[in-house]
Amino acid sequence: MPKPVTDRAASLEQLARGGQVALSLDDAIAIALAHNLDVELQRLGPRLADTDLTRARAGGALRGVPLSIREGPRSVTGTPDLLFPSVGFGTEANLSVGSVTSGAGRLPPSQDPVIVAGVRRAQLEQPQPNSFSAGTSELVTKATTTSLGFQQGFFTGGELSVAFDNTDTHTNNRRYDLNPFTASSLSVTFAQPLLRGFGRAVNQRYVRVAKNTRGVSDLVFEQQVVTTVASVVRLYWDLVSLNEDVGVRRQALERTERLLADTEAHAEVGTRAEIDVVRARAEVARSRRDLIASEGLARQQETVLRDYLSDDSGAAPLTAIRVVPSDPLRADLGETPPAASALTEVALRARPELAQARLQIENTRVLLDGSRNARLPALDAIATMRTNGLAGTVNPLTLAGAAPHTTSPELLGGYGSILDQLASRSFPDYVVGLQMTIPLRNRAAEADYARDQLVLRQQEIRIQQIEKQIRVEIENALVALDQARASVDAARQERTYQEQALAAEIERLDVGASTTFLVIQYQRDLAQARSAEIAALAAYAKAQAAVARASGQLLEHYGISARQVFEGNGG
Numbered sequence: 001m002p003k004p005v006t007d008r009a010a011s012l013e014q015l016a017r018g019g020q021v022a023l024s025l026d027d028a029i030a031i032a033l034a035h036n037l038d039v040e041l042q043r044l045g046p047r048l049a050d051t052d053l054t055r056a057r058a059g060g061a062l063r064g065v066p067l068s069i070r071e072g073p074r075s076v077t078g079t080p081d082l083l084f085p086s087v088g089f090g091t092e093a094n095l096s097v098g099s100v101t102s103g104a105g106r107l108p109p110s111q112d113p114v115i116v117a118g119v120r121r122a123q124l125e126q127p128q129p130n131s132f133s134a135g136t137s138e139l140v141t142k143a144t145t146t147s148l149g150f151q152q153g154f155f156t157g158g159e160l161s162v163a164f165d166n167t168d169t170h171t172n173n174r175r176y177d178l179n180p181f182t183a184s185s186l187s188v189t190f191a192q193p194l195l196r197g198f199g200r201a202v203n204q205r206y207v208r209v210a211k212n213t214r215g216v217s218d219l220v221f222e223q224q225v226v227t228t229v230a231s232v233v234r235l236y237w238d239l240v241s242l243n244e245d246v247g248v249r250r251q252a253l254e255r256t257e258r259l260l261a262d263t264e265a266h267a268e269v270g271t272r273a274e275i276d277v278v279r280a281r282a283e284v285a286r287s288r289r290d291l292i293a294s295e296g297l298a299r300q301q302e303t304v305l306r307d308y309l310s311d312d313s314g315a316a317p318l319t320a321i322r323v324v325p326s327d328p329l330r331a332d333l334g335e336t337p338p339a340a341s342a343l344t345e346v347a348l349r350a351r352p353e354l355a356q357a358r359l360q361i362e363n364t365r366v367l368l369d370g371s372r373n374a375r376l377p378a379l380d381a382i383a384t385m386r387t388n389g390l391a392g393t394v395n396p397l398t399l400a401g402a403a404p405h406t407t408s409p410e411l412l413g414g415y416g417s418i419l420d421q422l423a424s425r426s427f428p429d430y431v432v433g434l435q436m437t438i439p440l441r442n443r444a445a446e447a448d449y450a451r452d453q454l455v456l457r458q459q460e461i462r463i464q465q466i467e468k469q470i471r472v473e474i475e476n477a478l479v480a481l482d483q484a485r486a487s488v489d490a491a492r493q494e495r496t497y498q499e500q501a502l503a504a505e506i507e508r509l510d511v512g513a514s515t516t517f518l519v520i521q522y523q524r525d526l527a528q529a530r531s532a533e534i535a536a537l538a539a540y541a542k543a544q545a546a547v548a549r550a551s552g553q554l555l556e557h558y559g560i561s562a563r564q565v566f567e568g569n570g571g
Contacts, residue, residue: 010031011031011034011035011310011311012031012035012306012309012310012321012323013310013321015027015031016321019320019321019322020321020322020323020324021321021322021323021324022324022325022326023236023323023324023325023326024325024326024327025232025233025236025237025325025327026558028232028236028305028309028325029229029232029233029558029560031309031310032228032229032231032232032308032309033225033228033229033560033565033568034568035309035310035311036228036308036309036311037311038069038070038072038224038227038228039224039225039228039565040311041070042069042220042221042224043221043566045065045066045217045220045221046214046217046218046221046566048065048066048217049065049210049213049214049216049217050214051063052064052065052210052213052214053207053210053211053213053214055206055210056206056207056209056210057111057207057210058110058111058112059107059108059109059110059111059112059153059203060110060206061107061206062206062209062210062213065213065216065217066220067216067220067356068220069220069223069224069227070224070227071227071231072227072228072230072231072232072234072235072308073231073235073304073307073308075234075235075238075301075304076238076242076297076300076301076304077238077242077297077301103205103209103367103368103370103371103448103452104367104370104371104374104445104448104449104451104452105202105205105367105369105370105371105372105373105374105448106157106193106196106197106202106370106373106374108153108155108157108202108203108204108206109153109154109157109158109159109203110151110153111152111153111154111155113150113151113152114150114151114152115148115149115150116147116148116149116150116151117146117147117148117149118145118146118147119144119145119146119147120144120145120146121143121144121145122141122142122143122144122145123140123141123142123143124139124140124141124142124143125138125139125140126138126139126140126141127139133175134172134173134174134175135173135174135175135397136172136173136174138172139171139172139173140171140172141169141170141171141172141173142169142170142171143167143168143169143170144167144168145165145166145167145168146165146166147163147164147165147166148163148164149161149162149163149164150162150163155200155203155204156192156198156199156200156203157192157193157197157198157199157202157203158190158191158192158193159190159191159192160188160189160190161188161189161190162186162187162188162189163185163186163187163189164184164185164186165184165185165187166182166183166184167182167183167184168180168181168182169181169182169183172397173395173397174395174397174398175398176395177394177395177398178390178391178392178393178394178395178411178412179392179393179394179395179396179397180392180393181390181391181392181393181411182390182391182392182415182418183388183389183390184388184389184390184418184422185386185387185388185389185422186386186387186422187384187385187386187387187429188384188385188386189382189383189384190382190383190384191380191381191382192380192381192382193378193379193380193381194379194380194381195376195377195378195379196373196374196376196377196378196379197373197378198373199373201369202369202370202373205366205367205369205370208363208366209363209366209367212359212360212362212363212366213359213363215355215359216356216359216360216363218562218563218566219352219353219355219356219359220352220356221562221566222352222555222562223352223353223356225555225560225562225565226352226549226554226555229554229555229558229560230545230546230549230554231308232305232308232309233541233542233545234542234545235301235304235305235308236305236325236327237329237538237541237542238301238538238542239298239301239302239305239323239325240325240327240328240329240538241329241534241535241537241538242294242297242298242301243298243325244329244534245294245297245298245531245534245535246291246294246295246298248294248527248530248531248534249287249290249291249294249295249527249531250291251527251530252287252290252291252523252524252526252527253284253287253288253290253291255523256280256283256284256287256520256523257284259280259283259516259519259520259523260277260280260281260283260284263276263277263280263516264277264280271512272516276515276516276517279516279517279520280516280520283520283523283524287527290527302322302323305323306321306323309323329534329537329538329541330537331485331488331537331540331541333485333488333489337478337481337547340471340474340475340478343474343478343547343550343551344470344471344474344551346551346552346553347470347474347550347551347552348467348470349552350551350552350553351466351470351552352552353466353470354463354466354467354470357459357462357463357466358463360459361456361459361460361463364452364455364456364459365456367452368449368452368453368456371445371448371449371451371452372449374445374448374449375442375445375446375449377436377437377438377439378435378436378437379434379435379436379437380434380435380436381432381433381434382431382432382433382434382435383431383432383433384429384430384431384432385428385429385430385431386428386429386430386431387421387422387425387426387427387428387429388421388422388426388427388428388429389417389418389419389420389421389422389426389427390411390418390421390427391411391412391413391414391415391417391418391421392411392412393412394412410426470550473550474547474550474551476550477543477546477547477549477550477551478547480539480543480546481540481543481544481546481547483543484536484539484540484542484543485540487536487539487540488533488536488537488540490536491529491532491533491535491536491537492533494529494532494533495526495529495530495532495533498522498525498526498529499526501522501525501526502519502522502523502525502526505518505519505522506519545557
């Protein structure tokens with residue numbers, strides 16, 4: 001059993017010696033988990049989920065995370081795939097029960113405090129229809145306004161705002177007692193929804209969804225790891241079987257060449273007919289053609305596996321590297337797999353698809369709080385406390401003969417007087433109010449609530465579908481394993497009998513009791529039997545992996561931790 005992948009494995013380029021890389025299956029899996037681009041792509045999923053969690057804690061809406069995985073490429077053999085029965089090259093499979101959305105309902109207030117500052121300079125020139133009100137026919141006012149504010153939202157739905165405003169005014173108004181003067185105010189306002197948008201359950205729903213989605217992203221990454229391991233297992237054993245088939249075809253060519261040489265020798269002395277030489281030469285050509293085809297398939301399969309194990313980031317071209325599998329095909333037919341019921345029980349606990357689906361159902365229930373709350377009328381309580389200050393100097397433009405100044409001494413002075421007034425709340429304002437909005441139909445909110453209920457029901461049904469699918473996958477995988485075991489046993493017997501039959505026929509040919517044609521037929525049958533045995537052994541190896549994957553034990557079987565895979569590559 002391989003060691004868990006905790007560090008970035010060396011690449012194919014780094015492992016190459018003399019243009020070749022001898023790979024065990026464990027090595028191939030380790031390299032793929034470190035360098036496969038599908039894994040690297042999914043490694044970003046949890047990080048994207050972390051950004052959504054940060055947004056939710058700040059009171060922002062969710063942007064969503066990808067929930068799809070990519071299956072590996074098909075082998076070049078074109079045979080039915082036990083591990084991936086219904087997918088093709090690079091297929092993207094969304095194995096979740098729906099995408100993550102922000103749902104309906106009122107958005108939470110921003111949880112990030114905000115400081116707002118401003119300054120404004122204004123000069124106003126206004127003609128006056130009555131010079132008595134301002135003591136002049138053209139009123140000129142120069143004002144500089146500065147403001148500093150603070151805003152903060154809370155998960156109760158309330159919002160707090162603090163504002164400090166100052167206006168410094170110069171005017172030619174002859175009726176003002178003070179000129180120039182400065183007016184200041186310090187206000188605190190708190191607004192709290194009491195119905196729609198009230199409470200932590202509603203305003204923290206995105207935080208809970210984002211936390212669950214982070215778990216979903218981890219499970220999607222685990223699914224990708226499982227898929228990648230299964231793809232490597234499949235591609236590796238297919239390459240091993242194709243390489244061994246090349247050996248079978250090469251042995252067949254050698255046998256036909258020996259038969260041709262023997263037939264030509266007998267033909268020269270007249271003990272074989274010339275037609276036997278022609279048949280032997282034709283068989284050599286056919287065997288050479290079969291070898292060429294087999295070598296071509298093996299090279300193509302090697303290319304597929306080599307590409308899947310690499311991110312193609314090295315300086316040397318990958319085409320210059322030959323991948324040589326070092327693990328042979330073997331089958332222990334004495335192993336007895338657990339019963340389907342036991343495997344199903346394990347799978348219902350271990351399969352990441354189910355855990356992912358349950359988290360998404362929990363998310364939908366959380367978001368349902370928001371759409372349910374949106375059906376309520378809006379009732380907001382608002383409370384404001386403001387303290388005001390004013391100070392300046394006696395207006396030097398006061399008209400002659402006007403009434404004496406009645407300005408309070410408290411208002412005469414500089415900015416220090418204003419600060420004293422604000423601190424002592426000499427001129428306070430208090431405002432308390434309620435504001436209510438009652439929708440007469442509210443069809444959009446009702447539709448959103450009904451839709452979210454239907455989505456929840458869809459996801460509950462989808463979980464039932466996944467559970468049924470898992471049971472079917474386990475049953476099919478066990479059937480395929482039994483079939484592969486029986487095929488290996490039958491292929492071994494056939495190969496043994498064909499070897500005995502060929503040996504006997506060659507002995508008969510040597511004593512003149514058989515023909516070259518019959519020997520050629522027996523050689524073909526033996527080559528076919530050996531190829532069939534290799535194919536059966538490969539099918540058995542893949543069937544074992546298919547059972548492990550269907551039962552959710554593939555990573556455990558190879559000693560792999562998805563968390564260590566994630567962290568082992570800079571996660």
